[in-house]
Amino acid sequence: MKRSIKVVAAIIENEQHEILCALRSPEMSLPNRWEFPGGKVEANEDIFSALEREIAEELGCRVETFKEIFNEHIQEYETFVIHLLSIKCRIIEGFPTKSEHSTLIWLKRENLKSLKWASADIPAVEQLMNEK
Template identity: 80%
Template sequence: MKKLVKVVAAIIENKHQEILCALRSPRMSLPNMWEFPGGKVEANEDIFSALKREIDEELSCKIETFKEIFNENTHEYETFIINLISIKCRVVEGTPTPSEHSKLIWLKRENLDSLKWAPADIPAVKQLIKEK
């Protein structure tokens, strides 16, 4: 049976209504695909705390999360199943700086579909584009 991994992703929007997109590095699984930054939820951790911790670790900045889930979907990859929970948030301290990712860019919603997204992130991307 494939392992189910619970992952939280941050949809970080800046004051120009741009969304932060992160490029997975060649060392990561799904290399060179774009995603919303985030990571695995640890045992006994709530999704909002997990997201704040992951963004602090991955992007060296502090975020504030909105209290509801923006998008949730389950995607089956070859070796595991991911339950991806996307949550909107904003940066409250520091500037997002990539440590694990190759690159970070800010994009307007209408340009999000110009990137090659990791499959599990696509439902949230589509929902963001529709929001306008």
């Protein structure tokens, strides 16, 4: 049976209505694919606290989450299954800087499809693009 991983992803929008996109580094699993930053939910951790912790660790800034799930998707890969919970949030302190990712960029919704996304993130990308 494949290992199942619960993961949270941050949909961070700036004042210019651009979304933060992160490119997975060549050393990461699913290398050179774009994703929304985030990470694994630890045992006994709620998803909103997990996302705030992951963004602080990965991007060196603090976010405030909107207390609802924006998109939920289960994606099966060759060796594992990801249960991805995408959550909208905003930066309340600092500015995102890359530590694990190769690149961070801000993109308008209508340009999100121009990137080569990790499969698990595609449903959230499509939902964002359909938003007004």
